[in-house]
Amino acid sequence: MIVKYDPVAFEAVPRPVVSRGHEYPASFEMATHQHRRGQLLYAAAGTVAVTTPEGAWIAPPERAVWIPGGTPHSVRMVGSVSTRSVYIEQSASTALGEHCRVLAVAPLLRALLVAAVDVPREYDQDGRDGLLMSLVVEEIARAPTIPLALPLPTYAPLAARCAAFLEQPRMSETIDDWAADLGMHRRRFTRLFRRETGTSFAQWRQQACLLVALPRLAAGESVTTVALDLGYESSTSFSTMFRRVLGKSPSHYRP
Structure with missing residues (x-):
């Protein structure tokens, strides 16, 4: 099954970081698309394969793919997949780089990604939720790159x-x-x-x-x-x- 990308859910949210989670059946595919915000795509269960014009990236468990804003990409699920993604405005993601890469997901970052899904879209930026989202970005920036890329x-x-x-x-x-x-x-x-x-x-x-x-x-x-x-x-x-x-x-x- 292949679906098209729907940008309405998060692109216009007036917050620098938003999160959402999804459950996908085996072999589910997202057609090539792009979004203004950068995305960290994390599979809490299962494996995701991301393909762009420049290469391919695989994220098995304990790994995530950083996809900079404006990057055309398709996503294929290997097995049943449970994703936890954060979408970050460019102003908040300059330290994350302008190229796709696979990142190691440490226990703290994993817990933050799981918790971020429950944060309201228009959260209080000066409260606990704002601090949590800021910490998510900080931990992504600290995450080591894993050599799971294939240039094309x-x-x-x-x-x-x-x-x-x-x-x-x-x-x-x-x-x-x-x-x-x-x-x-x-x-x-x-x-x-x-x-x-x-x-x-x-x-x-x-x-x-x-x-x-x-x-x-x-x-x-x-x-x-x-x-x-x-x-x-x-x-x-x-x-x-x-x-x-x-x-x-x-x-x-x-x-």
Whole structure:
């Protein structure tokens, strides 16, 4: 199911920070949209995938996606998802940055996001509710960035090759494979890839596999099945990479 974005609910509220929560069924999708305010999208349960013209971001449990105001984006829910979002005016969000990123959600920030949903839209800015909303913004600004982003190229042939890889990612694919597919010499390909994505092919390939793996794990697939499908020699080698990047084992993200 895909729905369109309705800006009426919060864009015109005369407060610098507003919050709302939603419950979504599995595979629910929000069509590409944008809003004037910046958004912190937090899935209290389930996993969300955010896609923009610049890349893709995955937020499993204990993570959230910061989406700056004016950024076109679509959202896909992996499994049943319960979201808690805050929408922040630009004047109050300058410290949060102008680029999408995935943030770690510490226990304090999680409690604040859950509590913020119950705050009235037109709350007393000088009272407790105003202090709570101000603290939400402060804690978001302090939250560490987690490497769960996948930059996407704009060069059409390379973008198409990246899209094909995301449909069926394999760690066994090499620079030489991709260079041959695009009719390029290896050196030209590596220069183009880094210029278009800001990262090396090996780093991008690993990150793509990680972002594909997270929704599958969240859906309940076994670590071994996911690892072998992605072309890892064993679940052990996959788990080692996973812990190195995210600090936790793949099984942590299974229901």
